[in-house]
Amino acid sequence: MIIQQDMDLMKKLTILSDAAKYDAACTSSGVDKKNNGAGLGNAKACGICHSFSVDGRCISLLKILFTNECIYNCRYCVNRSSNDVLRATFTPEEVCRLTIEFYRRNYIEGLFLSSGIIVSPDETMKRLTETVMLLRTKYHFGGYIHLKGIPGASQSLIETAGWYADRMSVNLELPTADGLKTLAPHKSRKNILTPMRQLQRGIHASQLALGIQEPSHGLLSENAPVQTGLSHGTGVLSASGYQPPQRSLQRQQPRFVPAGQSTQMIIGATKETDYHIVTVAEALYHNYDLKRVFYSAFVNVNHDEALPAQPDGKGVPLLREHRLYQADWLMRFYGFHSGELLSEEKPNFNVLLDPKCDWAIRHLEQFPVEINRADYYTLLRVPGIGVRSAQRIVKARRSARLDFKDIKKMGVVLKRALYFITCSGRTLYPIRMNEDFITNRIIGVEALNRYQIEHHDSYRQLSLFDDFHMDTPSSDK
Amino acid sequence: MYTSRPKAPLCPVTVYLCEDTIDGIFTAIYRAWADGTSHTDVRVRTNDTMSLFETYIFSESDGTLARKVQRSIIQKLSVDIYETCYQAMLSDDDKKASTLYHFLQKAFRCGSDILNRLNDPDVFRIFELSRTVGHEAHKYLGFVRFEERNENLLTARIQPKSNVLPVLAAHFADRLQPENWIILDTIRRFAAIHPAGKPYFLQWGVTEEMLLSVPVSDHEKDWEQLWSCFFNTIAIQERRNTDLQRSLMPLHYRTYMPEITK
Numbered sequence: 001m002i003i004q005q006d007m008d009l010m011k012k013l014t015i016l017s018d019a020a021k022y023d024a025a026c027t028s029s030g031v032d033k034k035n036n037g038a039g040l041g042n043a044k045a046c047g048i049c050h051s052f053s054v055d056g057r058c059i060s061l062l063k064i065l066f067t068n069e070c071i072y073n074c075r076y077c078v079n080r081s082s083n084d085v086l087r088a089t090f091t092p093e094e095v096c097r098l099t100i101e102f103y104r105r106n107y108i109e110g111l112f113l114s115s116g117i118i119v120s121p122d123e124t125m126k127r128l129t130e131t132v133m134l135l136r137t138k139y140h141f142g143g144y145i146h147l148k149g150i151p152g153a154s155q156s157l158i159e160t161a162g163w164y165a166d167r168m169s170v171n172l173e174l175p176t177a178d179g180l181k182t183l184a185p186h187k188s189r190k191n192i193l194t195p196m197r198q199l200q201r202g203i204h205a206s207q208l209a210l211g212i213q214e215p216s217h218g219l220l221s222e223n224a225p226v227q228t229g230l231s232h233g234t235g236v237l238s239a240s241g242y243q244p245p246q247r248s249l250q251r252q253q254p255r256f257v258p259a260g261q262s263t264q265m266i267i268g269a270t271k272e273t274d275y276h277i278v279t280v281a282e283a284l285y286h287n288y289d290l291k292r293v294f295y296s297a298f299v300n301v302n303h304d305e306a307l308p309a310q311p312d313g314k315g316v317p318l319l320r321e322h323r324l325y326q327a328d329w330l331m332r333f334y335g336f337h338s339g340e341l342l343s344e345e346k347p348n349f350n351v352l353l354d355p356k357c358d359w360a361i362r363h364l365e366q367f368p369v370e371i372n373r374a375d376y377y378t379l380l381r382v383p384g385i386g387v388r389s390a391q392r393i394v395k396a397r398r399s400a401r402l403d404f405k406d407i408k409k410m411g412v413v414l415k416r417a418l419y420f421i422t423c424s425g426r427t428l429y430p431i432r433m434n435e436d437f438i439t440n441r442i443i444g445v446e447a448l449n450r451y452q453i454e455h456h457d458s459y460r461q462l463s464l465f466d467d468f469h470m471d472t473p474s475s476d477k
Numbered sequence: 478m479y480t481s482r483p484k485a486p487l488c489p490v491t492v493y494l495c496e497d498t499i500d501g502i503f504t505a506i507y508r509a510w511a512d513g514t515s516h517t518d519v520r521v522r523t524n525d526t527m528s529l530f531e532t533y534i535f536s537e538s539d540g541t542l543a544r545k546v547q548r549s550i551i552q553k554l555s556v557d558i559y560e561t562c563y564q565a566m567l568s569d570d571d572k573k574a575s576t577l578y579h580f581l582q583k584a585f586r587c588g589s590d591i592l593n594r595l596n597d598p599d600v601f602r603i604f605e606l607s608r609t610v611g612h613e614a615h616k617y618l619g620f621v622r623f624e625e626r627n628e629n630l631l632t633a634r635i636q637p638k639s640n641v642l643p644v645l646a647a648h649f650a651d652r653l654q655p656e657n658w659i660i661l662d663t664i665r666r667f668a669a670i671h672p673a674g675k676p677y678f679l680q681w682g683v684t685e686e687m688l689l690s691v692p693v694s695d696h697e698k699d700w701e702q703l704w705s706c707f708f709n710t711i712a713i714q715e716r717r718n719t720d721l722q723r724s725l726m727p728l729h730y731r732t733y734m735p736e737i738t739k
Contacts, residue, residue, distance in 0.1 A: 013703055018710040035654045042652050049725070050619040051736060053712035056721025060619075063711060098703070104631060104656060105623045106649075107704050107736075143652075299715045316715050395593035406596040 007088055013098065015088040019068040019079050020114055022301075023171075023264065024294035028060040028109035028144045030259030031166050039140025040103055041110075043166060043259075048109050061112035061146060062102055066090055066128055070116030074173070074184035076269050078301045079116045089118065092131040100139050110144030110166070111135070117150065117186075125153035125161065132164040144259075149199065151191040158195050162202050167259040167291070170195045175280045179270035183307075193288075199261045200289050206256035260291030267324060268298040268317035269307055273347035278327050278338040285331065293328060297321040323349035330355055333387050334380045352443045357383040360420055361442075364433050367420040371407060372397050383442075384417030404428050416442060491532045494522040495574065499566055502574045503543035505536040509578065519578040523571055550581070555589040564614075565606035567640040576602045613637055614644040620730045621645060623658060625700075626691040629673075631658040634685065634733045642669055643679065650677045661688050701735040708736035 007015075029047030049058040067089035068079040078085065095113065102108045113131060115124050128147060135141045147165035149158050162168055170192055174180045177189040263284060265277065281293040297317045300310045310316060327349065330336040334356070341355050342348070350358045360367065360383050369378050371393060379390040389411035396402060396410065403423050408414050418428045419438045431438075491512060495505035502519065509517035518531075527533060550559045562580070566573055580599045584591040595601050614637075623631040631653070635642070642662045646669035649658065654674065661668045661683055668683035731737045 010703060010706060014706055014710050017707050021711050021713055035651045037654070039655060040653060044618075046615075048615070048619040051708060051734070052722045052726040053708060054719055054722055055712045055714075055716035056718040056725060057712070057716070058725070059708065059711060062707070101700050102704060102707075104653065105625070105700065105704070106619075106621050106633070106653075109619070297716075299713060310715070318716065392593075392595055396595045399587075399590070399594050400596045402596060409601055410595055 009094060009098070012088045012090060012094070013064070015086050016065045016068060016090060017063065019116070020063045020065045020112075022078070022296060022299065023063060023112070023114055024296040025146065025169060025262055025264060025292070026058055026060045026063055026112065027262075027292070028146075030291055031144070033142060033166075033258075036140060036142040039142055040100065041142030043110070043142070043144045050106065050108055060109045061144065062099055062108045062110070063112040064090070064095070064098075064114075066095065066113055066115035066124070066131065067118045068116045069118050071119070072117050072184070072186040074187065075302065075304050075306060076183055076266060076298065076300075080302070083302065090131075092127065092134050095131050096135045096139050096141075099135060099143075100141060103141070103143055108143075110146070112146040114148040115150065121150045121152035122154055122157065125150040125157040129157055129161040129164070132161060136164045146259075149195045149261075151187060151195060153195070155195075155198055158198055159202065162199060162257045163254060165257060167262060168199055168257050169262040169264070170199070172263045172265050172280075172284070172293075174270055175265050175272045175277050176270065179272070183269065196261065196263070196288050196290075199257060202256045203260060203289070206258075210253055210255060212255075260289070262290055262292040262294060264294035264296055266298050267295045267321050273342075274320070274324065274327075274349050275338070275342040275344065275347035277324060278331075278342060281324075281328060282331055282338040295321050295324045295328070319351060320349070323351075323355060327355045335377055336381075353439070354383075356381075357416060357442055361435055361439055364435060364438070367433065368422045368427060368431075369420065370425065371402055371421050371423045382417055382420045384413035384415070384420075386411065489516070489530050489532060491517045491534060493517060493519045493534050493536045495519065495536045496538055497521045498538060499563060500540060500543040501536070501538040502566055502577065503546040504539045505574065506578055506581065507539075507542040507546050508534075508536050514578075514582055519574045521571060521574045525571075549585075554584055554591070558584065558589060558592060561592060561603060561607045564610045564644070565603045567610045567614075567643065568606040569639050570606055573606060576606070610639045610641060610644075613639055614641040616726075616730060617641055617645055618648055620726070620734065621649075621660065622734050623653075625694045625697050627694055628691065629657055630691060631656050632688050632691070633658070633660045634663050634688070635660060636664050636729070636732060637662065638729075640665060640667070642667055645669065646671070646677050646679065659683075659688060661685065705736045 027047050028043070029045060031043050032045040033043040035042045047060060049060050051059040053059055065079070067087075068085070069087045069089055070077075070079045070081055073080045073082050095111070099108070099111045103110070111132075113128055115128055118124050118127070128150070132145055132147055135145070144167075145165045146167045146169065147161055149161070149168050149170040151170060158168075172192055173184055173187065180187055180189055180192075265280070267277065277295070284290045284293055297320065298308065299316050300307050303309075308315065327336075327338075327341050330341065331338065336356075336359070341359060349355055353361070360381070366381070369382060371379070376390055376394050379385050379393060380387065385393075389407070392410040393402065393407060393412075396406070400406075401424060404414065404418075407417075407423070414428065419431055419441065421427070491509070493505040493509045493512075495501040502521065505519045509519050522535065547559065550562060562577055566577060570576075576599055580591075580603045583597065583599060587594070591600060592604065595604060617635060617637060621633045621635060623633045626632055635645070640662070642660060642665075645660055649660065649669075650671055653671070656671070657673045658671045659668055663685050666682055666684055668680045668688075669677055670680055671677035
């Protein structure tokens with residue numbers, strides 16, 4: 001392990017941001033806070049992106065590791081103890097100064113502090129907690145803080161940290177316990193799930209005490225709770241009897257992890273199928289009330305031969321990651337279940353079609369739907385109609401009968417939606433409700449060839465008439 | 478029911494020209510309304526050619542009249558509608574005043590439900606203008622970059638397409654409450670000035686030279702370098718995708734961003 005003494009701030013920042021870049025989550029959303037009246041900062045529930053790096057990912061938070069002097073040796077990680085890389089450790093003061101100075105200049109929305117395991121999980125968590133406490137109490141920082149929960153750290157440390165951070169996350173790392181055992185021998189599934197459960201309980205208790213009713217998990221539910229103005233609860237918020245810190249000039253009741261918890265999984269390092277990953281994510285949303293699950297396409301930074309090879313950086317499963325995020329959105333905002341999107345028999349996402357189109361084409365018996373009559377949840381299932389356009393349609397049709405040109409303005413993507421909808425009983429063009437016909441139209445003739453090679457068992461062979469548009473218009477009727 | 482607007486007016490149209498401010502537009506709307514909505518229109522004064530069959534009246538801004546329009550919108554319609562109208566009027570569209578005038582005529586007829594009726598062209602246009610301004614303002618909330626100058630002053634320059642400064646000012650007044658800061662719209666020479674701990678105000682006629690005359694503080698370069706360094710190392714080279722970067726952060730936002738320009 002190479003440890004340099006007296007490293008300057010620039011050098012440390014380079015090493016420790018480089019080490020943090022594979023963490024997927026850089027969101028600053030989920031909580032609305034006004035300025036605390038004593039220092040800098042507030043938070044917006046919608047989240048704000050402050051820049052975009054050359055890989056097109058949003059930079060919202062100052063995403064750094066506290067240290068990369070890690071005692072663990074996880075095969076996928078660039079900071080594993082057997083790697084010969086430069087090591088550095090921030091002091092809490094340095095992290096605070098960086099955060100405050102960056103924040104003043106509006107470079108960032110807040111801090112995302114993660115860490116390698118220095119000495120022990122408890123020691124690491126202690127230093128992380130100290131840093132955020134310093135930032136909140138000495139610098140009166142009111143911006144967003146996302147803090148990593150270190151698996152294996154003691155309950156009381158995680159509890160304390162939760163009162164200062166806006167969001168906490170414990171990384172699941174790999175979708176299965178087996179994968180974790182082979183690739184991250186120092187970590188165990190149990191150690192990861194314990195702090196997750198603890199955070200879930202803490203968030204729930206804090207919400208209950210403050211009379212906040214909001215959907216605890218990120219999933220869309222058809223009977224969302226109605227906002228009620230319950231009175232403020234008593235002061236005791238947790239089982240361990242820990243009292244929340246008194247923030248100076250406090251205007252708002254402190255909340256435990258107000259922006260909820262998230263986690264992330266590495267995709268493509270182990271052999272799991274998409275179906276497996278989606279079910280794990282769904283279970284996390286249901287059982288652990290997570291706000292978000294992030295998926296991180298595996299990059300073989302260590303050129304480890306036990307892991308999938310990626311010569312010249314090719315073969316990073318970006319499309320797969322994209323499809324998983326699409327599915328994640330379908331589960332959180334569109335009311336889909338993992339079982340509807342994939343199954344044991346069809347365990348992976350279609351490369352050429354997004355999961356929603358894929359689902360719709362396999363369920364043509366439910367289409368077309370009538371724009372002027374179908375209920376909100378039915379509209380949401382139409383490819384090309386999103387949450388906002390569905391809401392606009394439902395509101396606008398109360399006063400008028402909508403036509404294709406109206407819904408196009410409202411944001412419906414007609415080139416996908418037109419096969420699945422009618423306006424006042426008519427489709428936009430004469431359309432055959434036929435799997436091959438619609439698939440063909442949606443992904444185009446070029447792409448269809450590749451598609452059918454991959455899915456030769458689910459669709460029939462190429463046909464000159466259907467697949468190359470050699471049919472006459474009359475055959476459409 | 479509310480979809481058609483008389484295409485060819487029967488009598489000559491009187492156009493109320495106004496200056497491009499909220500007060501200006503609201504005042505003109507008040508006067509045009511008082512004159513009679515059947516033969517009037519409202520336009521922001523530009524260098525456009527005049528038309529032979531229209532009469533033009535220049536309407537001076539009048540705070541009291543503008544307040545009356547504002548109050549009616551909030552009381553008779555809703556705060557949401559007022560905010561949508563306000564945001565739409567920050568746009569650089571040259572027909573915005575006329576659109577708002579026709580939108581309000583419909584709105585006062587059909588009530589606070591008006592914003593849901595997106596199939597109506599005027600409603601949709603107001604919605605669209607407001608959305609465009611909102612998007613740009615939201616982008617700028619993240620993309621504004623402050624520089625520290627002597628005497629603890631933070632300054633930022635922007636060159637937005639729509640006049641998003643009022644939206645930004647309200648946001649930063651809360652966020653950077655203990656700081657002295659100025660945000661300058663270099664195109665409109667319009668500045669938001671915030672003395673530490675006090676309310677902010679908006680000021681026309683501030684030039685870039687005035688802003689740059691205060692020297693940059695000693696350590697500013699170091700912080701900019703630290704930030705640029707963070708910006709570069711945080712990217713994953715295996716995922717490099719500059720097209721995506723450009724669509725999320727279009728070039729015109731980048732003029733004053735140190736991580737890009739330095």
